[in-house]
Amino acid sequence: MKEFKGIAASDGVAIASAFRLTEPDLSFKKRSITNASDEIKRLYAAIDVSKDELLTIQQRTLEDLGSNEAGVFKAHVTILSDPEMLNRVKSTIEKEKVNAEYAMNKVSDGYIKIFNSMTDNEYIRQRSTDIRDVTKRVLSHLLGVPLVDPAxxxxxxxxxxxxxxxxxxxxFVPTYVKGIVSDMGGRTSHSAIMSRSLEIPAVVGFKGDLSEIKNGDTVIVDGSTGNIIVNPTEAQKDEFTQKQVDYRKRRSQLANFKNETTSSSDGKHPIIAANIGTLDDLDGAIENGAEGIGLFRTEFLYMDSNHLPTEDEQFNVYKTVLEKMDHKPVIIRTADIGGDKDLPYLDVPKEANPFLGYRAIRMSLDKPEIFRTQLRALLRASAFGNLSIMFPMITTINELKKAKSILDQERIKLIREKVRVKPIRIGIMVEVPAAAILADQFANEVDFMSIGTNDLIQYIMAADRGNRMVSYLYQPYNPAVLRLVKHIIDACHDNNLPAYMCGEMAGDQMAIPILVGMGLNEFSMSASSILKSRALIKHLDSREMVTLANKAVTMASTTEEVTAFIHQATNSQQ
Amino acid sequence: MEKRQYNIIAETGIHARPATLLVQTASKFNSDITLEYQEKSVNLKSIMGVMSLGVGQSAAVTITADGDDEKEAIDAISETMKAEGLTE
Known part of the structure; x- marks a missing residue:
């Protein structure tokens, strides 16, 4: 028995046998050969085995995951059947008298180069991945190193x-993949995000040597605490089996809240919405009973791409979200890109302080052609649902006025082109202290405000949220933060505007009672927090939470005092 | 020899999926079949060849089939093009 720790990345407990997903070593040397026809035979044998393997995988994937996922492998088979490519590999072996590995790799590199140079055709360019995957498979058989196929x-x-x-x-077939352990990344790594959206228990940032876990070892993963036990004792197995049962019971109790409207015990109805970053997240949001989308980050359109997303590409994504949400409110935030994100096709210089630099609306106003494309796509999509647009990182009234006037110009152009455009609510993300302090003035210019606490807190506390040395300063319940949050919410209400929040704080079980007391109108959070938050709010009496919120902003001087007030107030509600 | 010209109307041109289907259709026939675009000609039975042409929207392409089943081949390919929304 061995115990390890890691970062808890996706809730739940899993017990199953270990399956090591390792990248095989496919390195080889260029060799001169004398008998070309033997080498070609070796090549064909490897290709035949690869094809057989791909057909099996394709069949399995079709049964377990569906035709979309299986399509990738079908494409792989087509590539391996390509007569032109095989001829090239063959003639490389014959003319250059080289080994099959080298010839195969050379021809495939040649194609990848051609495809990568096709800058105007994203669909084709992405196929380089397929060629690379296929080449790996053939190499693995030439070298006799097995590939690991999750399918x-x-x-x-x-x-x-x-x-x-x-x-x-x-x-991954969800029926078989019960848990995930990886040694890379934190809660926001790809592994972590993916396992949360698939609802598979996961621990990332494994502390220790992963090679100590062997194939077939029994492994317990506790995704709520970050604990990993390899080859557990019988007593541990029993203990965690019980934990698993309890976890499932709690989940199914929460599932009852899926179709309920959010309501406090005294009948106040704040909305619980979801934050999404990709179309994949949308299903999770709907599955967990989101009453709207409070924040759709559009950055993935720019990040997962080798070119600026076109108007049509964006339009299709926005339209899908609006249609799938079926007239529930959807807030789409214009791109928050800039110095902290590396976009190869955009020439944005690296900055010493990207969080205080050239990003979000600052870049949008400086590069209006990129901004206009996004706004046009949004305006066109507005006909398909209930759309609001939100501008990120607004600092001054003038920035907001400029952004709004560009939006108006595009609206008028589209109407002249006879394109259907529905009325859209306009809001700002309040995340810069200057805008927060001046919230009452901004209220004259917008239809709503959404508090972006992740950035707002780091700006209030002057502490980089990515820097571990100062992470103790990231304090959502610090009275300074709470006072400013209350100031924003009050400014909205004084001007008959709704106040929303879309940072991590909105899904924070400690912060929710105070925010209910401040009268926050919409809590937007990651999909996995929705049901437990709805369950929590149901037990809260909003009038008592008003008292709590007032105490927290007037009487407390430290985070600890606020925390004590929260415990006092919520214990009396249970 | 059968020869036919097409105007590609699909916004994304001949991308991966229709290219795969075109190659699969062409591969069913004995005839030599080529796809010509901007004075470059490739074997329509080669997926890499077809994709390396990078045929985009509003492209004019020519398909030629030469062999004992050339007529059937061109008909089948025309049908696939239409079904995939590449042509009208």
Missing amino acids: LIHHKVIIIAHDLTPSNTAQ
Whole structure:
């Protein structure tokens, strides 16, 4: 028995046998050969085995995951059947008298180069990945090094991996993949986000040596605490089996809240909405009973791409979100890109202080052509649902006025082009202290405000939230933070505007009672927090929470005092 | 020899999925079949060849089939193009 720790990344408990997902070593040397026809035979044998393997994987994937996922493998088979490509590999072997590994790799590199140079055709360019995958498979058979295929997993396992890539997670069959352990990344790594959206218990940032876990070892993953036990004792197995039962019971109790309207015990109805970052997150939001989308971050359109997303590409994504949400309110935030994100196709210089630099609306106003494309896509999509637009990082009234006037210009152009555009509510994300302090003035210019606490807190406390040395200063319940949050909410209400929040704080079980007391109108959070938050609010009497909120902002001087007030107030509610 | 010209109307041109289907259709026939675009010609039975042409929207392409089943081949390919929304 061995115990390890890691970062708790996705709730739940899993017990199953370990399956190590390792990248095989496919390195080889260029060799001169004398008998070309033997080498070609070796090549064909490897290709035949690869094709057989792909057909099996395709069949399995089709049965377990569906035709979309299986389509990738069908494409792989087509590539391996390509007569032109095979001829090139063959003639490279014959003319250059080189080994099959080298020839195969050379021809495939040639194609990848051609495809990567096709800058105007994203669809084709993405196919380089397919060629690379296919080449890996053929190389693995030439070299006799087995590839690990997640799609072939056919019993319950815990995946042990250095990190997970989107292409191998796409092959996971949820019935068999019970848990995930990886040694890379934090709560926001790809592995972590993916496991939360698939609701698979996961621990990331494994502290220790992953190679100590062998294939077939029994592994317990506790995704709520970050504990990992390898080859547990019988007593531990029993203990965690019980934990698993309790967890499932709690989940199914929470599931009852899915179709309920959010309501406090005295009948106040704040909305609980979801924050989403991609279209994949949308299903999780709906599945967990989100009453709207409070924040759709549009950055993925820019990040997961090698070019600026076109108006049509964006339009299709926005339209899908609006249609799937079926007239529930959807707030889409214009792009928050800039110095902290590396976009190869955009020439944005690295900055010493990206969080205080050229990003979000600052960049949008400086590069209006990119901004206009996004606004046009949003305006066109507005016809398909209940859309609000929100501008990030607004600091001054003039920035907001400029952004609004560009939006108006595009609206008028589209109406002249006879494109249907519905009325859209306009809001700002309040995350810069200057805008927060001046909230009463901003209220004259917007239809709503949404408090972005992740940035607002780091700006109030002057503490980089990515810097571990100062992470103790990231204090959502600090009275200074709470006073400013209350000031924003009051400014909205004084001007008959709704006040929303879309930072982590909105889903924080400690902060929710205070925010209910401040009269926050919408709590927007990650999908996995929705049901427990709805369950929590149901037990709260909003009038008593008003008292709590007032105490916290007037009487407390430290985070600890606020925390004590919260415990006092909520214990009396149970 | 059968020869036919097409105007590609699909916004994304001949991208991966329709390219795969075109290659699969072409591969069913004995005839030599080529796809010509901007004075470059490739084997329509080669997925890499077809994709490396990078045929975009509003492109004019020519498909030629030469062999004992050339007529059937061109008909089948035309049908696939239409079904995939590449042509009208």
